[in-house]
Amino acid sequence: MNTQELGIEHYLAELRVALDDLPPNEVAEIMEDVRAHVAELSAELGPGETLEQRLGPAERYARELRQAAGYPPRTERLPVTTKRQWLTRPRAAAWGLAGATGITLLAGTVALRDPAVLLLPAVILVLSLALVHDRGPVQQDVRHLPETVRLKKWLTPEQGTPAERTITYLRTLQPAWWLVRAALLGLGAVLLASRNLLGFLAIAAVAVVSVYAGPRAKLDRRWLWFSLPASALAVGVLFQVIDMTATQLGYTPERSSYSGPVMQQYENIYVYDENGKMLTNVLLYDQDGEPINAPRYYSRCAANAGPEPVIPANRYPRPQIEYQNGVCYTVAPSVSAPSTSSAAEPSGSAPPSSGSEPSSPVPPTSVSPSK
C-alpha cells in the first residue's frame, strides 16, 4: 500500500467516523460512492497535493454531505445506559475480545508444545464476535462503551507531547508489524509442522489471513476480533522462540566441555594382605574379565621409543620406571615407594604397618635396563 492509498484509507476512515451515527446501510451506500470518488480524485492530484487540500477536511465533507442529503446533523451517540443493564452485548463482546487476546498471549507461549490450548481463546472470540457481528463494521456500540472511550483517550495523548509523538510513530510502523506478525506466525507453523499437522494448518491459516486482517480492521472493526489475538499469538510465539534459543545456548557450552567423571589418576597398584604383607604378581580383572590396566606414561622415555612392559599390563605391582642418562629402566617395586608417595597410598590406612618392615618384595622382573 503506497502513501497515496494510505491517504485515501485514512480519509475514508475519518469520513466513516463522522457519519457513524447514520443507519449502517446508508453509510455503506455513501462510502461506496465516496470511495470511487476519492480514488478518482486522488489519481488527478498533483505531486505534493493531498486529498484534504482538494476536498477539505473529512469532517467538513461529511457535514456538507449531510446537509445536502437531508440527514440530521451529527449527534453524539450516548454511551449505552449502564445503570439499567450492566452486561450488554457490546460489553460482553469487548471483554471477550480483551480476555481472549490475553489468553492467546499466555497460550501462545506454549502453543508450539500443545497448539490445542488455542481452542479456548478461539471459542471465546467466535462467541463474542457473534454477539456484535450484526452491528456493522463500525461497531459504534463497542466504541462508545465507557471503558473503550477511556482506553481510546489514554491511547491518544495531547498533541505535541512525547507520548503522542511516540504513539504516532508506532502507528506508522503498523504495516511493518503486520508483515512481522505474519512471519512470526509462519515460523510458529513451520516449527509445528513435523509434530502436529492440524496445529500447523491452523497457525499457517492465521498467518496468511493476518496479512489481510491488518489493513482490513481499519475499515471494518470486526476484524479486530481476529487481528488482536493474531498479534498476541505472534508475540507468544516470539517469546517461545526466544526461550527455546536461550535454552539451547545455555546447554551447548556445558555439553561441549563435558569430559566424563573425573577419576583419580594412578599408574601403579600395591596390594597388601590382612597382615600387611605386600602381595606381588597379582593379576587384576574387572567384572567383565577385562584386565585392569593403570595408565602408564613413558613420555620421558621418548628418546628410546619407550620400553614395552615386559610383564602383563595388569600384573601388580608394576615395576617402576627409572630414568637414567636418557634411558628408561624398569626397576622392581619397592615397599617404600607406596608409603612415601601419598598419591599411591590407598586412603592412608590400607597399608597398616608402614613402620613395620614388610618382607622384601619379590621382584617380578630383575632389574634390567629396558633397552
Added chain:
Amino acid sequence: MDTSQLLKGVLDLAVLAVLRKDDGYGYDVVRRLRAGGLNDVGDASVYGTLRRLYNAGMLTSYVVPSEEGPHRKYYSINETGRGRLAESAEMWRSFASTLDGLLEEVAA
C-alpha cells in the same frame, strides 16, 4: 452574494437536469455541473444530493465494475424523477421570471 447559498435551493434541479440524458456516477455528475457553469458546486453537496434524490425514489442506481479502482455506482433518473424535474423546472422558470421582473423594476 455567495452563489453557494443560491445553489443549495436548486441543486436538486441541477442534478436531475444533468442526469436527464445520460446516467452518471457521482464524480461524473460533479464534472457535468461544473462544465455547465456551476463552478462552485461542492463535491460533497452533489454526493449528498444524489443520496437524497435516490432515497426519495427519483433515481435508481446500478454498479459498474471498474478494472482499475473501486466499482462505480451510476445513478439514472426514473419516471418519478422526470416528473419532479418537469415540475421543478416549471417552478424555477416562473420564479426566475418573477425575480427578473423585480430586477427590471429596480434597474428602471
